[in-house]
Amino acid sequence: MEDDVNGDGRVLMMRVPADDGGYAIDEIDPRVMRPRRPGEFGGTYYHVFPEGRIDRAAKTGPLPALPTAKAARRHGMDFNRNFPIRWAGETGQRGAGPYPLSEPELRALADFIHRHPNISAYAALHTSGGVILRQPSTGDDSVLSEVDRALFTQVATIGEQVSGYFSGSNYEKFATGHEKVLMPGAADDWMYDHLGILGFTIEIWDLDGRAGARGYGEHGMRALLALSPEEILEDERKVYAYVAQEFGADGLFDWTPFEHPDFGPVDIGGLDPKFVIQNPPLRLLPEECQKVSAFLTKLGLSTAKLTIADATCERVEDGVYRIVAEVGNAGFLPTSSTDKGKQLLLEGIRAELIGPYEMIAGVSPQPIGHLDGYGARNRYAPPAQQRAYAEWLIRAAEGAQLTVSFAGPRAGRVSQEIRTAK
Numbered sequence: 001m002e003d004d005v006n007g008d009g010r011v012l013m014m015r016v017p018a019d020d021g022g023y024a025i026d027e028i029d030p031r032v033m034r035p036r037r038p039g040e041f042g043g044t045y046y047h048v049f050p051e052g053r054i055d056r057a058a059k060t061g062p063l064p065a066l067p068t069a070k071a072a073r074r075h076g077m078d079f080n081r082n083f084p085i086r087w088a089g090e091t092g093q094r095g096a097g098p099y100p101l102s103e104p105e106l107r108a109l110a111d112f113i114h115r116h117p118n119i120s121a122y123a124a125l126h127t128s129g130g131v132i133l134r135q136p137s138t139g140d141d142s143v144l145s146e147v148d149r150a151l152f153t154q155v156a157t158i159g160e161q162v163s164g165y166f167s168g169s170n171y172e173k174f175a176t177g178h179e180k181v182l183m184p185g186a187a188d189d190w191m192y193d194h195l196g197i198l199g200f201t202i203e204i205w206d207l208d209g210r211a212g213a214r215g216y217g218e219h220g221m222r223a224l225l226a227l228s229p230e231e232i233l234e235d236e237r238k239v240y241a242y243v244a245q246e247f248g249a250d251g252l253f254d255w256t257p258f259e260h261p262d263f264g265p266v267d268i269g270g271l272d273p274k275f276v277i278q279n280p281p282l283r284l285l286p287e288e289c290q291k292v293s294a295f296l297t298k299l300g301l302s303t304a305k306l307t308i309a310d311a312t313c314e315r316v317e318d319g320v321y322r323i324v325a326e327v328g329n330a331g332f333l334p335t336s337s338t339d340k341g342k343q344l345l346l347e348g349i350r351a352e353l354i355g356p357y358e359m360i361a362g363v364s365p366q367p368i369g370h371l372d373g374y375g376a377r378n379r380y381a382p383p384a385q386q387r388a389y390a391e392w393l394i395r396a397a398e399g400a401q402l403t404v405s406f407a408g409p410r411a412g413r414v415s416q417e418i419r420t421a422k
Contacts, residue, residue, distance in 0.1 A: 130206025196341025
């Protein structure tokens with residue numbers, strides 16, 4: 001299990017000398033551990049893995065160290081593999097947990113989301129990669145409807161422009177062709193497929209990009225798998241050189257001998273995994289937060305926005321009035337958040353007439369369905385799906401004050417007062 005064995009406050013990497021080791025010290029940059037080449041003998045070789053301890057106890061007595069060096073069973077829980085969508089279990093996806101939403105934190109999150117039907121957009125902050133990830137995960141963009149493909153790609157593109165991050169679908173960035181299920185149990189898949197919410201995962205901090213190396217955020221995992229061992233080594237040298245130049249001893253730690261209680265003589269060192277590899281160094285954190293907040297602001301401003309375009313009260317005869325109110329969606333997203341939301345039959349917009357009156361014809365509240373946002377428009381056409389109206393025939397006193405209101409769970413509420421004519 002990973003642990004701070006030497007007590008320096010960090011969990012770094014260990015290299016253990018061994019004849020069957022798969023790594024050697026790089027001849028160009030001795031801080032880097034390069035892969036051992038085919039047919040290579042006659043040097044000093046190492047096994048390299050995270051700093052930690054093993055449990056060598058057994059009923060028969062102590063066991064050899066290296067054959068028993070493996071990850072603890074529940075160590076490395078991945079919250080983003082524990083959601084109830086295409087869940088694969090620990091045998092199909094390490095970190096998936098014993099069952100979907102097994103972790104109390106995630107169960108609380110799921111319950112919160114279900115109790116708040118007003119949620120229309122979602123963003124999960126992860127590390128790392130410097131990329132805004134979007135749907136889909138199950139194939140190329142053709143698996144999305146035409147509308148949702150446009151909504152996801154346009155918001156992600158705006159995210160690129162304001163944050164400087166890359167963007168792409170989960171499938172585009174992570175699929176290698178070897179997966180039985182890509183990203184099983186992922187939160188953004190659950191949010192979209194089950195709830196129809198436009199959701200993104202933002203991978204903060206791009207160490208590879210900063211160092212001039214190739215990263216998955218820009219190129220995708222399939223392209224990285226096609227790199228030769230020498231190309232991978234070249235990129236790793238760039239990363240080490242960048243960290244040494246920019247952060248020095250705060251980010252890169254020399255290989256230091258240590259007498260390990262399980263493995264004997266080892267060296268401990270390498271890059272700081274938490275504040276260089278996985279997360280930005282603290283002095284760069286404000287810059288990364290600014291990038292992310294710029295995208296989150298755009299995402300929030302993209303949600304549906306109801307407006308009352310017009311509301312009229314026409315006198316039909318003494319004490320009888322016809323009321324017509326027109327509502328529009330001035331937001332980028334539809335009032336269902338996505339086209340998927342419409343397919344899931346989420347509650348739409350309701351029109352309501354409030355005040356002292358007697359209904360002659362019409363109903364209040366009156367369901368009028370969902371309204372598209374301007375993001376769904378890709379050709380010159382009347383905005384029929386972006387607007388709707390409600391109509392009532394009522395009996396009321398002259399000068400009565402009434403309120404017309406339109407509201408939807410993911411669109412908010414908008415109201416306007418009207419008076420019957422005298």
